[in-house]
Amino acid sequence: MDPDSVRTGERVPHGGETDRDILDFSANTNPYTPDGVEAVYADALEDSRRYPDDDYPEFRAAAGEFVGCEAERVIPTPGGLAAIRLALEVSLEPGDEALVPFPSFGEYAREVRLQGASPRFVPHDEILAAERDALEDCALAIVCTPNNPTGDAADPDALAAFATRCGAAGTTLLVDEAFLGFTDLPSAARLESEDVIVARSLTKLFGLPGLRAGFAVATGERREALETARRAWSLGTPAARVGAHCLRRDAFVRETRKRVAGEREQMREALASRFDVRPSDAPYLLCDVGERDVDSVIAAARADGVAIRDARTFRGLDSHVRVAVTDRESNDRLLAALGVADGSESDDSSTGRKH
Missing domain, CATH: 3.90.1150.10 (Aspartate Aminotransferase, domain 1)
Structure with a gap:
């Protein structure tokens, strides 16, 4: 930052x-919240007298199963916004530009600016059409699916094609899937592209916004960067336990x-x-x-x-x-x-x- x-x-x-x-x-x-949350939370609270296991194997496994990727590609974060910030921290430097959709989640532009970078605003329904020459000037591109506040989800094939263009341009693609769990659409985690970082939030789908549980998904060097940069004990024990429980409901x-x-x-x-x-x-x-x-x-x-x-x-x-x-x-x-x-x-x- x-x-x-x-x-x-x-x-x-x-x-x-x-x-x-x-x-x-x-x-x-x-x-609504899934049945059993209260009991899982109570047990986890008792175990909170010790530090959590910083590897979070149960949470990573449940998150990987939920989005269809290997557990080791999952990076635990305290909420979806924490995954977004972490992605920007490892992708942007002062003076960089980032392709940011509008109207969309206001934190994107704020987080870009906090890294010393500049948002380049593009209509949210045009961003997937951005060509390589436009992408080459940007270190990062952001897609929100479904977009907030308009509610429209990105076509998976168009998103995959855009990810390919981002890779060719050397641009990191951040896909915010905070609300994708409300749809049957596949996660961009399935692309297994080294140029894609996915941010997920558990708290909206499972009705627990105050719990602060989420994760990022990446592969290759970007996965290693996220894992190195994430805070130690990035999820409290209740968030990790309840999160894993919810992801399997x-x-x-x-x-x-x-x-x-x-x-x-x-x-x-x-x-x-x-x-x-x-x-x-x-x-x-x-x-x-x-x-x-x-x-x-x-x-x-x-x-x-x-x-x-x-x-x-x-x-x-x-x-x-x-x-x-x-x-x-x-x-x-x-x-x-x-x-x-x-x-x-x-x-x-x-x-x-x-x-």
């Missing part, structure tokens, strides 16, 4: 409501994907009666409120006890809000707070426990 850049850097806004009396649709986390993942897909479509149809709503592969929907005042839309929802995300904080958006997709009862409250109604019924079954 570049000290001069740190001194001039700033933090960026995120979703997440601290008032527990407000229904939070500003952050995109599963309202296949039925929970299947039910979550099914529920989110069904709820998302019904919410999109209802919201489309009032807003311009983008199609999405993620557990959230981006809504253009048009000529309405964004502040008034947010305030009206909050007056009804619902927090939604002001999407104007994303580069390039000036009339948008983002809403999460959760469970049927909560989703109906959101729709009512936004002045739309959905009278349909659904089976909101889950193999986990609701918060």
